[in-house]
């Protein structure tokens with residue numbers, strides 16, 4: 001197994017990325033067929049044109065043809081990167097499709113043989129992305145070894161609960177491929193992020209993490225989107241940018257792996273809170289307050305665990321927080337909304353039937369923050385509601401009654417230490433317990 005050295009020269013037996021990006025054009029698909037940019041882009045332009053009363057009119061056909069020319073350039077110079085995507089759910093499928101559309105050699109690994117057959121036949125992912133046609137060059141396989149062998153990059157898009165197991169299963173077939181995590185979560189009980197698990201299970205592998213405001217359905221709709229690839233390896237960052245970049249999907253780079261990864265994992269906590277708030281029909285002020293205090297908690301936890309707080313001002317921080325907290329496409333938002341509507345957590349997870357990482361992340365972060373004295377009041381409040389069956393409105397009121405705090409502690413520190421503040425919120429939450437007990441005895 002070749003090892004990547006950290007001076008950014010990842011040397012793979014399967015090829016050096018800087019050489020691999022020269023293209024041999026094998027396939028020039030006709031973009032006049034259904035592969036041309038979806039009418040949706042034109043739809044956005046038309047709406048922009050209509051609303052631009054008095055401003056210089058955009059000619060939709062000119063802009064549309066510019067986008068097509070852009071896409072054709074990508075097709076004329078396909079990056080012949082050989083990619084494996086593991087996890088045939090919403091996101092693995094959406095990303096594999098983007099890479100295939102860019103002309104990469106892409107195989108999507110799906111556990112179920114029958115599903116592989118159906119996807120090969122219909123070129124759709126009926127369960128997770130019904131109605132969206134996938135690129136006809138995308139290949140599917142249920143054979144994990146065959147999928148990862150002779151590849152340049154292996155993208156993992158399985159739930160965090162399956163991440164370590166999947167790495168163990170591919171370990172015997174790693175001969176220099178790089179690994180990129182698309183998973184946004186924290187391993188149960190170990191508090192390990194996916195990059196920690198990669199270092200644990202494949203210590204010599206060159207790796208990266210990718211995270212950002214990437215609702216899979218919107219990506220399938222060609223809605224202009226962006227993400228962040230974070231890695232110590234510049235060749236790997238460039239390779240992922242080349243593989244996924246297009247007129248509809250921009251890939252920005254970072255070397256703060258911890259910060260990018262934490263942004264993607266932590267924002268799921270607050271999407272659940274925002275879904276609950278939406279069920280209570282709160283106003284924009286409340287949403288803005290919640291979003292801002294969520295960002296404060298994310299960056300605080302990030303700094304305490306070795307991330308750069310400024311990373312949370314980027315796409316994987318505030319960007320993903322905004323998208324996930326504002327959209328019913330977010331599974332975590334939907335879980336929160338069901339909770340706010342009175343459903344139990346088990347019933348909500350069962351009804352959702354898909355991955356909602358935030359439910360586990362709340363527990364992991366609550367426990368780690370309590371243990372390390374990191375002030376995470378919203379997380380603690382959600383934990384009290386979901387895992388201790390506390391009354392949501394009572395817990396929310398305690399949050400509002402909490403003492404005087406600094407707006408941005410990196411500008412002006414809190415009067416009290418995070419450990420003292422954590423103790424206060426724990427006491428407040430247990431007060432809710434006493435309140436309930438009192439109410440109970442009064443009933």
Ligand SMILES: NC(=O)c1ccc[n+]([C@@H]2O[C@H](COP(=O)([O-])OP(=O)(O)OC[C@H]3O[C@@H](n4cnc5c(N)ncnc54)[C@H](O)[C@@H]3O)[C@@H](O)[C@H]2O)c1
Pocket residue numbers: 087088089090091092111128157158159160161162165166182183184185214215216217353354355357
């Ligand atoms: N859906 C999105 O918009 C989106 C965007 C960015 C990141 N992500 C992240 O990507 C990860 C995957 O999410 P998703 O949305 O694709 O979930 P999903 O529920 O749509 O699909 C999960 C996939 O993982 C497979 N899987 C489950 N357990 C497995 C196991 N033990 N071994 C192998 N495969 C297993 C399932 O069969 C399914 O194909 C999550 O961490 C999520 O946070 C999702």
Ligand SMILES: O=P(O)(O)OC[C@H](O)CO
Pocket residue numbers: 184212213214215216268271320323324329330331332333355356357
């Ligand atoms: O559906 P969610 O809540 O997992 O969010 C999907 C993506 O992470 C949004 O970036």
